[in-house]
Amino acid sequence: MSSVRRAVSAPAARLGLVRALVGGYTLVYLARRRKMLRKVVRTDPAMFAPVGPVRALRRPVPAPVADALNDATLVSTALFTLGAGHRLIGPLHSALLSWTLSYRNSWSMIFHTDNALVVHTLVLGASRAADAVSADALLARGPQPAAHPRYHWPLRLMNASTTAVYLLSGVSKVARADGWSWATGDSLRRQVAIDGVRKEVFGSHAAPTAYALYRHKALFTLFAVGSLILELGAPLSLLGRRFGRLWAVSWFGMHWGIRAIMGIKFRYQMSGVAFAAWFDVERLLELARRTR
Incomplete structure (x- = not known):
């Protein structure tokens, strides 16, 4: 029983650092877009086509209200990154981020690249992601929490949600009219040509x-062929950590390749933060301590 428990446990610091990395990325992402969001x-209300939770609205909210919600999301992001008051801030930040990005997507094309960030934040906000590497932990001044399944399942859920996105892609x-002929590369080549034109x-x-x-x-x-193998084989990455890490590194490289060939930026994925839950990121803290 103890060996099984160890196998499904994770250090609190790993989950805490993943939270800090996701929050830090989100803070930079939103801060750089504050003027754009305003x-x-x-925009002309006729362009408003609500998506996600914003579908509860029939018409846009007044611009000052939208501005206040955007700024509240920035504040919650900073607190989420620090791990301050996480039991309240975690769920609140998750809700605000979901609303802010959905509201932004309700005015133009839908940026599907935001989906993974939102889902990861929802998982972290609902978990004990501030028991270590957080302002809450510093104020508590207690001993470092022992590894426990409560720090493992959020990381696994983040990874599962990531693989689901690629599997659906x-x-x-292959579900299109031309089916498996996508593997010939002709559709991809045409897509690159059309994008360039x-x-x-x-x-x-x-x-x-x-x-x-x-x-x-x-x-x-x-x-x-490579992309199909990585997408349709995505669930296999959950069977073992080594295979999962190889899969994550492969997609990290693929996204940089897409950037080089088509100029399309999957910023969250290209930052590497989207795949952080696959790795022992707490070792960065140990390395930092040794280099002091």
Whole structure:
């Protein structure tokens, strides 16, 4: 029984540092977009198409109210990152972030890249993610909590939600009319070409890498097969930590490859924070202590 317990336990510091990393990323992400968010909520109300929890609204809220909610989300993000008053701030921040990003997506195209960040925050906000590496822990001045399943399941749930996103992406590819022919790379090659043309027509520039690779059809076949294997095989990453880490590192590299070829930024994934729950990030704290 004790060996099973150890196998499904995790250090409190690991969950705490993942919370700090996710919160820190969110703080920078929102702070850099504060002015943009203020402009978005003043868009023509005819453009308002509510998504997610914002579907409860029939019309936009007054702009000053939206501004206040955006700023409240920034404040809650800072407190969430610090791990201050987590029992209250965790759920509150999760709700505010869900609302703020959904409200932003209700005015233009839906940024699906926000989904993983929101789900991860919901998990962290509902967990004991501030028992260590937090302002709450510093104020309590108690001993470091022992490893426990309560610090393990939120990390596993974060990983499971991440794999679900990629699995659905893979299923959507093979469920189309052309089915498994997506693996030939022709659809991916066309997508890269259309994206490049669109950028050039509307005053932007296609990535130079796209021009260089377009003539090499075999590379697109390799990319397509590789992405399908990683997407449809995503649930296998939950069977073991080593395989999970390899899968996470592979997708981290894939997203940087997508950035180089198509200029599309999956910021949360490219930061590496989206995959932090797969790793023993608490070792960073040990390394920091040794280098003092």
